[in-house]
Amino acid sequence: MKTHWIGDVISGNHDQSEVHLKGWIHRSRGSKRLRFVVLRDSTGTVQCVIKRDVVGDDAFETVESALIESSVEISGMAIPTDREHGHEVQVSDIRIIGPVDPSRPFPITESAMAEADGGETEFLLDNRHLYLRTGRMTTMLKIRSSVFGAIHSYFRERDFIEYQAPNFVAGAVEGGSTLFEVPYFGRKAFLTQSWQLYAEAAMPALERLYTIAPSFRAEKSRTRRHLTEFWHAEMEIAWSGNEEVMNHGGGLVRHIARTLLNERSDELESLGRDLKLIERYASSDYPRMRYDEAIERLKAKGVQVEWGQDLDYSKEKILTEDFEVPHFLTHYPKIAKPFYHRPDPEDPRYVLCHDLLAPEGYGEIIGGGERTWSESEILERIDEEGTPVEPYEFYIDVRRYGGVPHGGFGLGVDRVCAWLAGADHIRETIPFPRDSRRVTP
RNA sequence: GCCGACAUAGCUUAGUUGGUGGAGCGGCGGACUGUUAAUCCGCAGGUCGCAGGUUCGAGUCCUGCUGUCGGCGCCA
Numbered sequence: 001m002k003t004h005w006i007g008d009v010i011s012g013n014h015d016q017s018e019v020h021l022k023g024w025i026h027r028s029r030g031s032k033r034l035r036f037v038v039l040r041d042s043t044g045t046v047q048c049v050i051k052r053d054v055v056g057d058d059a060f061e062t063v064e065s066a067l068i069e070s071s072v073e074i075s076g077m078a079i080p081t082d083r084e085h086g087h088e089v090q091v092s093d094i095r096i097i098g099p100v101d102p103s104r105p106f107p108i109t110e111s112a113m114a115e116a117d118g119g120e121t122e123f124l125l126d127n128r129h130l131y132l133r134t135g136r137m138t139t140m141l142k143i144r145s146s147v148f149g150a151i152h153s154y155f156r157e158r159d160f161i162e163y164q165a166p167n168f169v170a171g172a173v174e175g176g177s178t179l180f181e182v183p184y185f186g187r188k189a190f191l192t193q194s195w196q197l198y199a200e201a202a203m204p205a206l207e208r209l210y211t212i213a214p215s216f217r218a219e220k221s222r223t224r225r226h227l228t229e230f231w232h233a234e235m236e237i238a239w240s241g242n243e244e245v246m247n248h249g250g251g252l253v254r255h256i257a258r259t260l261l262n263e264r265s266d267e268l269e270s271l272g273r274d275l276k277l278i279e280r281y282a283s284s285d286y287p288r289m290r291y292d293e294a295i296e297r298l299k300a301k302g303v304q305v306e307w308g309q310d311l312d313y314s315k316e317k318i319l320t321e322d323f324e325v326p327h328f329l330t331h332y333p334k335i336a337k338p339f340y341h342r343p344d345p346e347d348p349r350y351v352l353c354h355d356l357l358a359p360e361g362y363g364e365i366i367g368g369g370e371r372t373w374s375e376s377e378i379l380e381r382i383d384e385e386g387t388p389v390e391p392y393e394f395y396i397d398v399r400r401y402g403g404v405p406h407g408g409f410g411l412g413v414d415r416v417c418a419w420l421a422g423a424d425h426i427r428e429t430i431p432f433p434r435d436s437r438r439v440t441p
Numbered sequence: 442g443c444c445g446a447c448a449u450a451g452c453u454u455a456g457u458u459g460g461u462g463g464a465g466c467g468g469c470g471g472a473c474u475g476u477u478a479a480u481c482c483g484c485a486g487g488u489c490g491c492a493g494g495u496u497c498g499a500g501u502c503c504u505g506c507u508g509u510c511g512g513c514g515c516c517a
Contacts (some may be wrong), residue, residue, distance in 0.1 A: 029479055049475075067468085084477065102452085102468060110478055111453040111466045122509050123452070178515075194517090218516055220442070230517065274446050312514070362473095364517065412517025437509075 007043025010087050014078040019089060021046070021074045022097070024133070025066055035063055039074060039089075042138070044050060047300050048074055048089040059094055069099040108134060116253060120427055128432055129441050139267045140429055143260060150259035151233045151413070152251045155210040155264075160235065163209040165198035167216075170391060178217045180228075191216035194410060196340075197358060197395050199236040200371060202404050204398065207238040212413065220436040223313075224425040225363045229434040236408035240368040242352040245407040246328055249366045250286045251328060252411065257282035260420055273422045275428055281325060281420070286356065288328040295318055310336040313363055320357050327366070330354045340383040340395075342372040342407075354409070362419035369410020375399040 004019040005199050023041035030036050033354060052060040064070065064430040076091040108130050112123055124131045131137055155162070168182070168189045180191040195211050201207055215232040235248060256396050260268060265275055288296075293310075296307045298315055304313060311329070320327070331350040334343055341351035353369030372378045382389055391394070417429035427433040431440065 009506075022457090027475055027478075029474095031474055031476085034475065036479090038477085105468055107451060107467085108468050109452050110453090114453065114466090114478095120510095121453090122448095125509090132488090174482090215515070215517075221515065222510090223514095223516095226516075234515065234517095310515090314513080367517065397498080406490070410517060415517055 002041075005041065006041045006042045006046045008044050009078045009086070009089065010044050010086055012080060016088065017078060017081050019076060021048070021076075021089065023072065023074075025068055025072060028063070028066065028068065030064075033059065034423070035092075037063065037066075037072075037074075037094075039072070040133075042079045046087065046089060046295055047085050048076065048091050048094075050094060052094060054090075054329060055094060061409055062096055063094055065094055065102075066261065067105050068098045068104060069106040071098040072096055073240060085248075092234045098387045101222060101295045103164075107128065120425065123170075123323070124440070125427075125433075125438065132431055136271070137431075139270055139429065140417070140421060140423070142267050143264050143421050144429055147223070147256055147413060147417050147420070148231075148257055150256040151210075151212055151252065151262075151411075153259070155208075157236065158208070160208040160210045160237075161206045163199065163202055163206060163211055164213065165195040165211065167214070174320060178219050180216050180218045192218055194232065195234045196236065196408065196410065197392075199234060200398050200406070203236050203238050204402060208235075209237075210235040215410075218436075222436070225313075225418075227414060227426060227430065228436060229435055230415075230426075231413040231430075233411040233413050234408060238371075238404055238406045238407065240407055241332065242354060242407060244375065245370065245409055246288070246330070246354050249354070250326075251410050253286070253356065254282050254284075254418065257420060262275070268421065271421055273420075278420060284325040286326045286328055288330055288354075289319075290331045291329060291333065291336055291350070294330070297322070304392060308333045308335050316357050316363060317361055320359050320361065323357075323359055324441045326356050328354045328356050328360050339378070339387060340371055340387050342370045342377070343381070351375050352407075358415070358419045360419065360422075364412075365415050365419065366409050366411045368406065368407065370407040373399060373403045373405055375403060 001023050003012060006021060006023060009019060021039060021041070023039045024277040025037055026040040026045050027038040028035065033052045037048045037050060038045050039048050050060065050063055073095045074089065074091055075093040076087050076089040078087060080086065081088050090233055103353055105126055110122070112121070113134065153376050168184065169192045170189060173403055179193065182191060183191050193215050195213055199209055208234070212233045214229050214230060216229055218228060219226060231374055237245065237248070261278055261282055263276065268275060268278060294311065295305055295307055300319060301318060302317060303315060330353065331344060332353055334351050337351050337353055341353045344352050351369065355364050356366035357363065358365045372381050373395065378396055382392065414426050417423070418426045423427065
């Protein structure tokens with residue numbers, strides 16, 4: 001057990017009192033009589049001053065030979081100092097707990113980090129398990145934790161029920177090409193792409209539900225926005241339409257930004273993020289634009305685009321240039337979206353859907369909308385698309401027994417982390433990223 | 442699936458028109474200091490991704506393969 005934390009020492013909470021620290025050697029330098037060990041734990045780093053005539057020859061020489069990332073236990077006096085750290089520890093006793101073998105020194109060196117600079121080299125990806133303990137990654141993981149916490153608190157404060165769907169599934173949500181197929185006792189199963197269809201099944205029971213769960217997409221995407229395994233925050237709400245769902249989407253994203261300002265402003269600044277920007281994301285309304293207007297804007301900018309096309313990333317990016325905050329795109333043409341989107345009763349060429357596009361080129365972070373909720377409409381839509389009915393019988397049953405208006409959205413948690421942290425790549429936000437070319441370590 | 446780059450020590454890299462591969466960091470040995478990515482001196486460490494080819498001679502030129510990175514499409 002630990003009794004003292006470095007974060008408290010550097011905050012001055014322990015000045016002039018005895019502390020017992022446990023952590024890892026971040027840096028070490030010194031001479032025959034005096035040694036400075038920069039000690040790291042999960043809460044920060046602090047300089048520890050070790051004098052030969054205080055700790056004795058044996059302890060001093062042990063520390064002298066201890067390599068970076070050796071784990072140690074230190075006793076000493078925390079003191080304020082006018083040197084650059086503000087606070088340091090005058091060590092009275094030090095013990096190596098887990099040494100590092102000099103024939104295999106810690107491989108993540110300054111030079112390995114220097115070129116990476118946010119991007120990630122093959123070497124750092126291969127040594128991800130060790131890269132996790134570096135400053136930048138630790139900071140990202142703390143921000144990530146707060147994002148997850150914010151999602152839970154947003155929904156729970158509004159009486160949503162957390163609900164879990166299976167990860168092995170038999171059918172697709174989107175087109176089948178992006179499913180991971182897995183052998184399943186002589187049959188085929190797939191890894192889920194979305195919680196949505198199973199959430200709709202529980203909608204008449206729970207009415208307001210959400211989850212944070214992994215989703216899997218076998219896309220050979222090679223972009224800074226894609227993972228094959230990503231964390232998907234999804235919600236489903238009964239008796240609600242596109243508007244209400246969209247209100248929750250904007251509300252959730254603002255709440256995440258606000259939570260980061262409250263809990264992780266130091267971490268955001270250490271990544272070079274401008275807090276004014278996050279404040280703007282936390283307090284602004286997000287504008288809404290219909291698909292048709294987006295097409296007109298694109299045409300006015302001289303972009304080649306035709307009505308009915310889905311908007312790809314290059315076009316989204318041009319649209320987001322006009323906004324300093326996330327914005328919604330709504331009412332896509334029916335032909336560009338799958339059957340579960342409900343056609344707009346006021347103009348059935350469109351569906352009641354929305355995407356939320358993050359600014360700064362981070363792309364789509366939410367996709368959602370109102371579901372096709374009556375039996376006759378869903379059968380008609382499935383037929384129109386030529387989709388086989390059989391795998392969706394359970395989904396259609398939801399409409400056969402007391403269908404009600406409902407909708408929901410899915411939010412890409414890793415993308416939100418990347419955007420708010422200002423990461424160069426979505427990989428930076430997840431401990432062990434999975435993409436089409438990497439499943440290790 | 443498509444397009445474009447790259448591959449030299451544990452890491453980051455230099456390597457000229459083809460002529461026996463250098464450095465910084467890290468490690469080891471030593472010196473020295475309330476040091477700040479400490480500094481200084483020395484040592485070890487390389488099948489130049491793999492396989493062919495051209496050449497008297499290939500890290501360098503050519504072909505193929507493998508791996509990685511970046512971009513597009515698809516999407517969260």
